[in-house]
Amino acid sequence: MDERIHDRKFVRTFFTTPTAVEEDDTAKMLRSASQLRGMQAPDVWVPDNEDATAPNMRDEGARNITEVVAEAGEDVPGEIHPRVVWHRDSPETRYRGFQHMLEIADPEKGAVEHIDGFVIPEVGGIDDWKKADEFITIVENEYGLKEGSLAMSVIIESGAAELAMEKLRGEMGKPTNNLERLFLLVDGEVDYTKDMRAITPTGELPSWDELRHNTSRAASAAGLIAIDGPYDDIRDVEGYHERMQNNQAKGQLGIWSLTPGQVVEANKNPLPPTEGYWLIDEDGREVELKEQDDIQVYNGSRIALEETGEGYILTIGSDQLELEDEDALQEELLGLLSYVPSLDDIVDSMEEFEAAKEAGQGAIAMTQSATVSIDGVETDISRDRMWDEATYQALQTPITYFQDIYESRPDQHDDLAELYSEDIVNRAMDVGN
Amino acid sequence: MDERIHDRKFVRTFFTTPTAVEEDDTAKMLRSASQLRGMQAPDVWVPDNEDATAPNMRDEGARNITEVVAEAGEDVPGEIHPRVVWHRDSPETRYRGFQHMLEIADPEKGAVEHIDGFVIPEVGGIDDWKKADEFITIVENEYGLKEGSLAMSVIIESGAAELAMEKLRGEMGKPTNNLERLFLLVDGEVDYTKDMRAITPTGELPSWDELRHNTSRAASAAGLIAIDGPYDDIRDVEGYHERMQNNQAKGQLGIWSLTPGQVVEANKNPLPPTEGYWLIDEDGREVELKEQDDIQVYNGSRIALEETGEGYILTIGSDQLELEDEDALQEELLGLLSYVPSLDDIVDSMEEFEAAKEAGQGAIAMTQSATVSIDGVETDISRDRMWDEATYQALQTPITYFQDIYESRPDQHDDLAELYSEDIVNRAMDVGN
Amino acid sequence: MDERIHDRKFVRTFFTTPTAVEEDDTAKMLRSASQLRGMQAPDVWVPDNEDATAPNMRDEGARNITEVVAEAGEDVPGEIHPRVVWHRDSPETRYRGFQHMLEIADPEKGAVEHIDGFVIPEVGGIDDWKKADEFITIVENEYGLKEGSLAMSVIIESGAAELAMEKLRGEMGKPTNNLERLFLLVDGEVDYTKDMRAITPTGELPSWDELRHNTSRAASAAGLIAIDGPYDDIRDVEGYHERMQNNQAKGQLGIWSLTPGQVVEANKNPLPPTEGYWLIDEDGREVELKEQDDIQVYNGSRIALEETGEGYILTIGSDQLELEDEDALQEELLGLLSYVPSLDDIVDSMEEFEAAKEAGQGAIAMTQSATVSIDGVETDISRDRMWDEATYQALQTPITYFQDIYESRPDQHDDLAELYSEDIVNRAMDVGN
Incomplete structure (x- = not known):
């Protein structure tokens, strides 16, 4: 169980894109994000049919995801995990999320072969996680996909979800669920702050050290990957780097990115420096x-x-x-x-x-x-x-991380060779094997 | 379950009063505390028949609570939750606490109609919480009160109780208990420090960040309210405010008060400032x-x-x-x-x-x-x-907090209008609805 | 359960010694460590047949432990708890550890009467702890020792083990295990850092505040003793003291020592100063x-x-x-x-x-x-x-701690009397009883 069960052992970047915007081509932002390559392209791309998209645009958003991923998904260098709507307190929202998954995963529409999984926000206790898992199982079964082939990532944005993470190791592997499909545990500090009813004088988010520790610990115990939430102040590059360094010391090696600029920073930050x-x-x-x-x-x-x-x-x-x-x-x-x-x-x-x-x-x-x-x-x-x-x-952790990146992201080979030199990259790929 | 189930959604102040002192009128302090109004009156008033009262005075203390609450309870602006004796390691203490609850809740003595619940200190694992819950159920049944009508608040002052909080969400709602009566989770750092066997050079209490996080998280997951423990240095007003601000960033929006002066500070602190x-x-x-x-x-x-x-x-x-x-x-x-x-x-x-x-x-x-x-x-x-x-x-959290205070505490309307102006108070009551 | 069930209520020092080194007498370091007395002698001595000893020397290491403890164990002032090999992910390693325990505990070899228990590293979830407990039960049964007479201490060096600690209170006492034999919960930050996949720029270990809190809390809830892991920079005495003071404020009153010099520091540090x-x-x-x-x-x-x-x-x-x-x-x-x-x-x-x-x-x-x-x-x-x-x-915690040390370690009476004076030592032994 301590072994990670997915293709990616590390994820540096989790990049969200609105699925439908008020433009002539409502899929404009999706199309543009699907073309990102190299250091601008994230390890995990998240067409975001939840908070980044207006509620009344989300049915169209689901159709846009299907269309854009069918067209351009094959060449997207990272994995593709759309976020659908979900809420522990609303059966209506959960049913809508289910319908969007049915739409996106329909094999006749040609997107699902490029879809690696779904991101489920606003989960509550472990029983709520199981409901989402069950819907994905039904989607897989309906469309003749292998059970467990679609990954499930969750956003931790409630105290209940924080506690549920402690139970994963004991729940995964039970014959009554397919929770082995779990992939990323992603902190969502904006809504977590609301759920915890925390207040700061300036409205700034608390740093939530314990939450990040607990997410990282759950990832370690259940073979998953821990990702920190969005860093809102997109102009504050220095602050973004400090947050990533702080995360890494907690074992949380990936972070959310809101812009291609943040993706570049977050793709490079975890790599060792070129000069000591x-x-x-x-x-x-x-x-x-x-x-x-x-x-x-x-x-x-x-x-x-x-x-x-x-x-x-x-x-x-x-x-x-x-x-x-x-x-x-x-x-x-x-x-x-x-x-x-x-x-x-x-x-x-x-x-x-x-x-x-x-x-x-x-x-x-x-x-x-x-x-x-x-x-x-x-x-x-x-x-x-x-x-x-x-x-x-x-000290092998940063090297294994480097090797995983190199193997999963051929589109970044030139960038890495330019950064470090061909020779060092080759030796780094050899060492420890 | 994420919804709070009690009348009060927020509690700023938890004020304890000795129930029997060595004076001609042993109920003197109770009588005086029952007369507090406005900003000096706490959201939750706790006649304290445990640590604040000498062990040999506690039977008299229970009688004093009954007498003073029967007389003056109707006009007390906040809720009334007496603290009785309890200990996870002592059946004798638990039985004595049960007897005191039977005394205080006896409808013939006229206090129980003003009593909102009981505070149980020194709880251990979840089974110990269930024992206290069961005694309250028996009290309710004995006196023809509705099951679950008396709230139960607990003091978290052991590692075992800290761990028990993680189980609340799963235990509340079971047909074999009435734990839905739970109301406040109150940290008790003095005895917690003893139970954890912590030592500091000066004897000062550790800040126990993780405990406070875990209390706040449990409150969030189980629909309860988290309260920080007493701040001993009652002359250090600045330190008390710093502690409250630190608590609020953890989602712990209320605090214990030892004096009417601390009540005033703690009633005002969580409100947004009058000037930015x-x-x-x-x-x-x-x-x-x-x-x-x-x-x-x-x-x-x-x-x-x-x-x-x-x-x-x-x-x-x-x-x-x-x-x-x-x-x-x-x-x-x-x-x-x-x-x-x-x-x-x-x-x-x-x-x-x-x-x-x-x-x-x-x-x-x-x-x-x-x-x-x-x-x-x-x-x-x-x-x-x-x-x-x-x-x-x-940003709605401080506003909801304000609205809840305003609705529950008519005795503070004048103070609030004076602090902010009538107009702003009215607009604050309207916004977000 | 909140009561500690072992002879020692407090352990200041946990000192590891390689069991076999490449010298003419491979047991040289064991022999030398077995002679330590007074402030240089640890409360718990750990002949370390795991990380401190080369893998190909460990069978010899097990024999060395048996020989040296049989000869010198009677006069060792502290308890003796050898560390054997174990890994949650390797049945081969677990079986080897079992064989080493069978070797060391064989009564015919004369060591077991001085052996207080075993230290099990690299444990995972609670089921893995039960496997180790079961092997010790079999060892006890095989050799006619009382069930539960050999203590079991574990090294917490994975997220899974950190989570398992929360379950101890509920698992100890079940008729299907002998987990009441548990004694020390020891953090192992080097391997924990690897398991959590944490990275710091300089390679320095993170401070892992939450892990230490959780270890201390589990010790409190299950009647055990929490010990912090090794402090690598053995020349940095000031840093070692700062770490101990930080630990003590978390309720973690003991620490690992790598050298007799560190043992002296760690034996003295938790005692109150001689001058205020x-x-x-x-x-x-x-x-x-x-x-x-x-x-x-x-x-x-x-x-x-x-x-x-x-x-x-x-x-x-x-x-x-x-x-x-x-x-x-x-x-x-x-x-x-x-x-x-x-x-x-x-x-x-x-x-x-x-x-x-x-x-x-x-x-x-x-x-x-x-x-x-x-x-x-x-x-x-x-x-x-x-x-x-x-x-x-x-304030009784430091005094109880002092009294426990004094009673368990007659070999340190002279040192304590010299440090504080005979009179103060005697009064400290009397107070609070």
């Missing part, structure tokens, strides 16, 4: 050192370093340390510095460890060295990190 | 700008702004940004500023969106503008926020 | 005041205090407060200061409260006073804290 760099802990904030002629230079004003006759004075914020010699200084700086490895660095270290293991060694020391300059005082620092099997396996 | 104001992010801390002659003035020292011949230098903490023109400055300031809307602002925006929706528009841009002054440099900034149905509904 | 001290909140950071001639002196630069003709100017970071008189200053300083009581202080306060209770008082005020000096300006401050039964019981 050093961080220094500037009194509680991590800032990047700038490399100049192989020297790592600190340009900020919160850390100061001065060489005196008898040693060094290192000031961090309002704390002043008197250090008697260079050894003491190196020790202190080591505590402040950390290194962010590039894809190249990670591949090097893994290859080195693999060779050592081949030669019968269980653990080896990997050394990171740098010359650091603060206020013109240069210091050589060097750190040994012990690598054993556990370190190796823990 | 701007916040600026001062290197990680949000501080309020002061309005002077329609200009929003920053008076702190962590942000500095200087106009040079070629543009602007904006300093935030130790970061210095060189900005080439006013557009760049506006863009940067927009990222630092946020607006806290007043009740008036919220009602305006909702009315505007309702009118747009009536006219067939699904989304409209709402503009917030201000002139901001930093170090004497004035800049006009303006931000568009897209409002759609989801934004509208998310 | 004051903390001041320096604009968000707590720093310790230095006592000089009975005056508490602040030497930092973030807080400044100046006496003017009309009162005082108190500057905290960039906030400047004008205070009209000494009362206002005292009030403001009280809000910034907190006191960390010594063991002596805690015992004093508890004795005082016990005497007051004896005399019929339910609550008394405890006063803390100090003279504080900032920038040469001296101020007398004094704070009353109300102590009632709840305060008393909450």
Whole structure:
């Protein structure tokens, strides 16, 4: 069960598109999104027949999905998972969602062969998830599709759905349902905030750390993939990256995208950097050192370093340390510095460890060295990190992620080779196998 | 089940009063608390026959509750929920709690018609909750009261009770219990800290973020109301407000109050402010700008702004940004500023969106503008926020909260009209219906 | 069930040792660890036949455990719980772990009388825990040991195991298992990070706050003991202490140790300090005041205090407060200061409260006073804290912890007497009984 059961083991991007807009061609936005390629194209494309589309346009939206996916679906590089309407409290809405699925999956209309599954919003407790699963089973049966061949992804936007996630591992595999079709667990923080009745003074969304942890944990326990919800402020690229980094530390490796620009950011963000760099802990904030002629230079004003006759004075914020010699200084700086490895660095270290293991060694020391300059005082620092099997396996996550992306997205091969060089990409595809 | 089933949809204040004290009139504090009105009167008044009352005074305490509520209960503006003794590990304590409930609910003594329910402390796993529910059912049956007419609120002060909350949605509604009587889930952090065996150096309580999240989530999933525990440092009004704001972002919209002074603060805190104001992010801390002659003035020292011949230098903490023109400055300031809307602002925006929706528009841009002054440099900034149905509904929480308060607490109408003006109160009562 | 069912109610230290190394005497490290005494000896010693030992050495490792524990186990001051191999996804690994348990527990080999239980890593859902429990039951039955006499501790290193912890309270006590043998719940953050597929830029482990909360909560609900995982950076003593303090505020009172040096730190850290001290909140950071001639002196630069003709100017970071008189200053300083009581202080306060209770008082005020000096300006401050039964019981946790340590570890009596004085140790052993 801990094994992911779908083609994609990782999903970086979940991109929603309105299915019907008030234009001469109401399918205009769908058509345009279906043409995205390379870094602009998401891993999962979601023609959104729910919140992104006006309620009175949704029947037309379902027809538009069918038409556009039939025409253009074959060449869409990612998977296609339309979102239909659903609500735990409304049988009317659930029935309408069922009808839209029947419309979209009708094999005579030619779309279903390119449809990978459906996204069900506003689910409640586990019994509500089972109702959606049952409708999809009926759709499959009606159209002669294999049971379980259409994936089901859900939006977690109620406390009840958050609790239901804990039950998945025990419910999947029961003969009375096909919940093995589950694919993505997607947080929906706007409606979750409403359901939780949370209030913030500015109306900004709470960060919902526990929800994101619980979604990631459920994905781990049930072999699914956890995706964070939309980041509304589409101009705030820096904030979007911070959110993704925070998500990744929780094991939530994918995020919703609202625009092709956000898709590009979210496709690239989880990849290791092209160049490694050093961080220094500037009194509680991590800032990047700038490399100049192989020297790592600190340009900020919160850390100061001065060489005196008898040693060094290192000031961090309002704390002043008197250090008697260079050894003491190196020790202190080591505590402040950390290194962010590039894809190249990670591949090097893994290859080195693999060779050592081949030669019968269980653990080896990997050394990171740098010359650091603060206020013109240069210091050589060097750190040994012990690598054993556990370190190796823990660092394999970004490599496995990279390999999964590369294999699933041939349309991004050129972008990746341009970003990292052909050679590094090839070595990254070889390592760990 | 996601619908709240009780009269009150929101509870701001949960105010406990000792039931028997060592005075000539042992019911003195009860009598005095029963006379509170307006902002000093809590939404839920809890004659506390447990921790607030000495163990050897509790039989008298139960009699005092009966007497005072019979006399004065009819005019108490909020609901009345006495707390009785209970413990998951002690059948003796549970039986004593049962006897006190029999005493208080005896219809011949005239109190029960004003009693809305009972508060059960120190519950354990779900089976323990069922024992308390069963005793209340027996009390109801014994006295010819409708089954389920007495509400049951619980204090969450053990890991076992925290876990039990996850099961409520599945247990409520079973024919073998009357757990639909559940009303408030109240965190009790003092005893929870003891049960979790947590230690802090100063003896201060941990903040228990996960507990509060889980309580709020359970309330959401089971149609109940989440209340935070007591804030011990009753002189620290600012800290009490910070805690409430933190709670609200978790969906926990009510809090325990230990004094009439705390009741006033907790009754007012969740209401939107009477005047909107701007916040600026001062290197990680949000501080309020002061309005002077329609200009929003920053008076702190962590942000500095200087106009040079070629543009602007904006300093935030130790970061210095060189900005080439006013557009760049506006863009940067927009990222630092946020607006806290007043009740008036919220009602305006909702009315505007309702009118747009009536006219067939699904989304409209709402503009917030201000002139901001930093170090004497004035800049006009303006931000568009897209409002759609989801934004509208998310911002409805404070309005629904306000409406529920207004309807349930006629004794606070004058206070509210004085705070906001009659006109705004009336418009707030109309919007969204 | 809320009662802990094992001899030890608290475990400070969980120390792992490789069972077989590539040396002439492959049991060398085991032999050396078995000789540790006093503060260097852990509460729980874990001969580690899993990750710390190379896979091809583990059969020999099992034999080494048997041999060394038979020889030296009687004099080991703490409990002995070997870790065997196990994996939720591999029947081969589980069978090997079973065979190692059969080897180690064979009474003819003389080790089992000193073995307190086994540590099972890499468990999954509750059914996987039951498989391990069943193997231990078979081992007990095979060798004529009492059912349930061998404890079982687990490493929580998967989302599935994190969820399984919620079920313990309901599963323990069923006639079909012996899960009452459960003892420690130990977080294993390295493999948990891998299982959750979390990524951080530097490869540093996430802090996993929710996991630690959930482990502590499960321990509380099921009568077990929660232990945090290894802290890899063994040179970073300060970081290790910060982690322990953070754990303790979550109710996780023990931690893994990788070296005898870490054992010493982790054995001492949870004990109250020998001398009380004051903390001041320096604009968000707590720093310790230095006592000089009975005056508490602040030497930092973030807080400044100046006496003017009309009162005082108190500057905290960039906030400047004008205070009209000494009362206002005292009030403001009280809000910034907190006191960390010594063991002596805690015992004093508890004795005082016990005497007051004896005399019929339910609550008394405890006063803390100090003279504080900032920038040469001296101020007398004094704070009353109300102590009632709840305060008393909450502060009993460190004392009960101390008493449990003292009773279980006679080999540390001298160290404790040297640290605190014989007199205080004796009074601490008496109080609260």
